[in-house]
Amino acid sequence: MSALPLSSARRPEGLVARVAIFVSSWPHGAIQRLMLNLAEEFAAAGHRIDLLAPRGSAPAEGLPANMHLVTLAPRLSALPGVGRHKRWFVPVALPALVRYLRRARPAALLSGGEWPNVVALAARRLAGSPTRVVVSEHVHVGASTAGAAQRKPRRLLPGLMARLYPGADAIVAVSEGVRQDLLERFPLPPSQVHTVYNPVITSALLAARDAPLDDPWFVPGAPPVLLNVAQLRVQKDQATLLRAFAMVKKRRPARLLILGEGNQRPALEALTQELDIAADVRLAGFVSNPLAYMRRARLFVLSSRYEGFGNVLAEALVCGCPIVSTDCPSGPSEILEHGNYGRLTPVGDANALAAAILAAMEEPVELAGLEQRGLEFSAAAAARHYLHLLIDNPAS
Structure with missing residues (x-):
């Protein structure tokens, strides 16, 4: 399209x-x-x-x-x-x-x-x-x-x-x-x-990405933030994301912010304790404007087992946020043009997800190219x- x-x-x-x-x-x-x-x-x-x-x-x-x-x-x-x-x-x-x-x-x-x-x-x-x-x-x-x-x-x-x-x-x-x-x-x-x-993309959404954000994790000099926006449920597989983040933390400073609510919260909170990453992971629940976070995050990570499309990827792109996503059925590969606009990893593979996150964090951000791709989903x-x-x- x-x-x-x-x-x-x-x-x-x-x-x-x-x-x-x-x-x-x-x-x-x-x-x-x-x-x-x-x-x-x-x-x-x-x-x-x-x-x-x-x-x-x-x-x-x-x-x-x-x-x-x-x-x-x-x-x-x-x-x-x-x-x-x-x-x-x-x-x-x-x-x-x-x-x-x-x-x-x-x-x-x-x-x-x-x-x-x-x-x-x-x-x-x-x-x-x-x-x-x-x-x-x-x-x-x-x-x-x-x-x-x-x-x-x-x-x-x-x-x-x-x-x-x-x-x-x-x-x-x-x-x-x-x-x-x-x-x-x-x-x-x-x-x-x-x-x-x-x-996905509307004029109101474009305005929301530049809204002010008062969050101590996004002040100058703070560790880079990895962002996931999804309901806390089995389909979204934040458990694999947490395991990948634990591997990332062994290699470099970072924080993981997950925006969304759901029935997997108790299991995910327990897993952060088990992996000893609770201090650097925040399950912040529902927020009315996740675009302000996408605009400022170092990386957007989607860990889903399946999607129909993956609206949040289009939103992250138009915010100029680099992306790592599972290559799940279906949508992410198409949105990211088979890896041209973000990294794709196998579903449920924490090792591959961690490696892709680390590699993406070393790359410069090409804001204009990402935003232009996001606008295609207007x-x-x-x-x-x-x-x-x-x-x-x-x-x-």
């Missing part, structure tokens, strides 16, 4: 359409943030946008005049069992989505996430609606449904996807790795599945591709 100006999706002329965007809830979550980025670009192009979800609220900053929140099933929490099992919120909203499609008749419906995708396709079929449906796949299905990830609800997804995904007008994969996985697993023609990188660039699939050229 070529680099495009951040304003490229704002077209003063062209078809104005009603476009619905369906996710599990608004406004919080990684997919939700990306879909809001797209929604803002669609709205700026003049289209009317309905933000659909079983439940949710508008972002704190509000919505543009031509963007509306539609809560499909606001009383879901009162249903027996649903409040305790949030994964069922989306399927239970199916009848409400059918009614919306029959009543509102949007020109196009874009869904994000596996459950919203299958429900959107089922709803269009049940509604008998002419609405064009484009679904977006944000995870590597093979990796995310393997082993421990095979919880009962997720076991249902591959079968539902195989049955319903062929009925989509188009399928967006957020990386070529995700696209190839979909084509291998499901009966889909290659022409139906399109790779569109995530709409929301405006992605929005142009999505609008083409949704409304501009329905026959393609």
